[in-house]
Amino acid sequence: MSKIVIVGAVGGGATAAGQIRFYDPDADITIFDRDSTMSYAACGTPYAIGNIIKEPESLLMADPQQFKEKRNIDVFLKHEVLEIRREAKQLLVRNLDSGEQFVESYDTLILAPGGSAVIPEIVGLSSANVFVLRSYGDMQGIQRFIKENKPKTCVISGAGFIGLEMAENLKHLGLNVQIVHKSSQVMSILDSDISERIEAELAANNIQLHKDAVIAKAGPQKVELSDGSQLEADFIIMSVGIKPNTELAEGAGLPIGKTGGIVTNEYMQTEDPSIFALGDASENTDLITGEAKRVPLAWPAHRQAFLIAQKLSGNAIPKKGLLGTSVVKIFSLTAAMTGLNERTIRDKGLAYKTVIHQGNSNAGYYPDHAKIMLKIHYDAASRKILGAQCIGGKGVDKRIDVLVTAIYAGLTIDDLQALELSYAPPYSSPKDPINMAGYKAFGK
Structure with a gap:
């Protein structure tokens, strides 16, 4: 029976544990975290403070007792891992309540330590x-x-x-x-x-x-x-800003990349094949440039947890690069982006063109509509999409998500005009803003 120890019990660590258990019912899984709570929806905390979310407890997805009863996973909160002893495959752990220190062995170690506010x-x-x-x-x-x-x-x-x-x-x-x-x-x-x-x-x-x-x-x-x-x-x-928590990895001699994250390979393994790293503290690659990239957001951590589980279950799936897709609400506006921004494109000396479409989120005659601005950068020669941004009152996330899919699939800016996107007056127009951007770029 393989013994798997995970350091970190928030999004990435808890998800990795759950994924591994799903694919391996017999694995011995233990999680340590120095915090007093686990598996909470960190992205919801500002809205709980603002009383938009009326019950802050709803952000708590699970507790140690639930993990034990439902998944047979041992979770030890308020336990800090002090040291990784790679040769012996052991950890030095301290109980933060009692001060007691003890040694825990592992066959596979997964580091999900997250990051700390600067x-x-x-x-x-x-x-x-x-x-x-x-x-x-x-x-x-x-x-x-x-x-x-x-x-x-x-x-x-x-x-x-x-x-x-x-x-x-x-x-x-x-x-x-x-x-x-x-x-x-x-x-x-x-x-x-x-x-x-x-x-x-x-x-x-x-x-x-x-x-x-x-x-x-x-x-x-x-x-x-x-x-x-x-x-x-x-x-x-x-x-x-956020500083990745890499002290434990550094103490074990694991390489830290130029983004400040723990270097990982295509299967999220560190230099030590028995040690994986994911989430805010892991260094990955950019889907477009292939260069080192660190994205301290929720989606990458959850995806990486799945990839680690697949590797451990014998069905290794190599990771793709990251785009850094993100979205944020600012009062009545939503802003979203994916891929490279204009400054990065220029810094890398890439030949590019840009198309901008400003219009309505959906039919202008429909009472509930808003203005949006869609901006797409694309390679001047191959016409592949390099990055996109959108801002407006509604429908922003939908457009960016379509463009994420287009980039992932290798579509060009010209392919956007041919996408048969859903239309009804409350949701779009016969030619969606995505289509319009493709038409505007055509022949440009």
Whole structure:
């Protein structure tokens, strides 16, 4: 009987355990995690804070007892793996409650340690109320602070996914919210013209944005920015980035790639074939360029869990590269992207063309319709799609998902006009925006 030990019990680790059990009913599976909760929907935490999700407990997908009863998987929470002893195939584990240390053996080890929020060194930060949002416990801490202290102002550092989602949800609670962002545009993974629409939406909802600035000093109720601005802040949300938790892998001598993630092969194995890595801390490849890529999002972690389970069950499926497909809600807007953005394409010196379509999400005469902007970059010679972005009031995710499928299938920009997409006035137009982009690019 194979003994499989997994480090990390959130999305990737818990999913890997469940997948392995599905394909191997006899495997001995054990999970260790230093947190006090497991298998929670981390992407839902901003909406629980904003009281959009009324029952935060609904984000908890499972607990150790359920995993044991339903899947015969042993889960040990508040247990930290301190060391990997590769030659002996052993782990040194510490029970965080008792302080006891013990040795656990393994035949296969799966690392799903996730990532940690980056907290910059800022003068006076220790005297301020500072929060990050990387765990269920972080969510509870923010909720508790808001309930007990009834704050009126918040400064969010960072205008990425978490920063924007938290801005909307805190505004929903009635707080005065300001965002500080070190770059000249929000959501730097997007093209600047798409980001500008997000910035306009923030302004329309009275979210003040301070670009090209960082928090230089902090205090109990105020922060000072690098541009000299003074902002009131009953508390601060830090969302400036995520650092992959690779310390355990590094201590075991496993290679770390240029993206900062644990290097993995086509089957998610590290340099040591008995050790796999997945999720936020793993380095993968870009589907379009073939270069190293790290995508700390939910979909890649779940897919990688399936690939590991297949490899261990004797049905090895090599991974494809990642596109970094993502979507975010900002008040009345939705923005989504996949593949390469324009800045990356230019940095790589690729010859490309761009087609932009601005129109309606569905029939303009139908009462419920919205404006959308669809932007697609494609190779000038092969006409293969390199990347796409879309922003608008509705139907944005649908269009990006079609383009993800087109890229994966190797379709060209010209193939888009021939796609027979579903149409009825509440959903689209006889020529969908995807079709229109293909027609506009034809012969260009």
